Amino acid sequence: MAPNIWVAEGSSVPFLGMSLGTRMTVVRLRDERLWIHSPVGLTRQLSKAIGALGRVGAVVAPNKYHHLFLGDWIAAYPEAGFYAAPGLRQKRRDIAFSDDLSDLPPNEWAE
Numbered sequence: 001m002a003p004n005i006w007v008a009e010g011s012s013v014p015f016l017g018m019s020l021g022t023r024m025t026v027v028r029l030r031d032e033r034l035w036i037h038s039p040v041g042l043t044r045q046l047s048k049a050i051g052a053l054g055r056v057g058a059v060v061a062p063n064k065y066h067h068l069f070l071g072d073w074i075a076a077y078p079e080a081g082f083y084a085a086p087g088l089r090q091k092r093r094d095i096a097f098s099d100d101l102s103d104l105p106p107n108e109w110a111e
Helices: 044-053 070-076
Strands: 005-015 018-028 033-037 055-061 081-084
Touching (some): 005 044, 018 044, 070 081
Parallel strands (some): 033 055
16 A cells, blocks of 8 residues: 555445445554545454554544444554544444534644
8 A cells, every 4th residue: 555554354244135345445644643534344364464563553433434433443553543434423422422512623733
């Protein structure tokens, strides 16, 4: 892909009668933490690959559909920040999100 940017393919999920593939993006930030966008299902193999890249610092659910696998990520990386798209916090009341996304990025990854 590019230096400090990786993509991981995940399993397919049912959506409106179709089977859609899943994909996430991983970015290594300047402070070496990892920023995970649209997390896919967390397998042992993926967890090992993520660990080889660095420490997970932020996990972003970018809309109200990319939340299916958050529970596994929270269990595996409880020290990370978890960020919700507008409206997702109401949909997933079982998750204690760190913050909601807005037009401005959080200071953690604003650079």
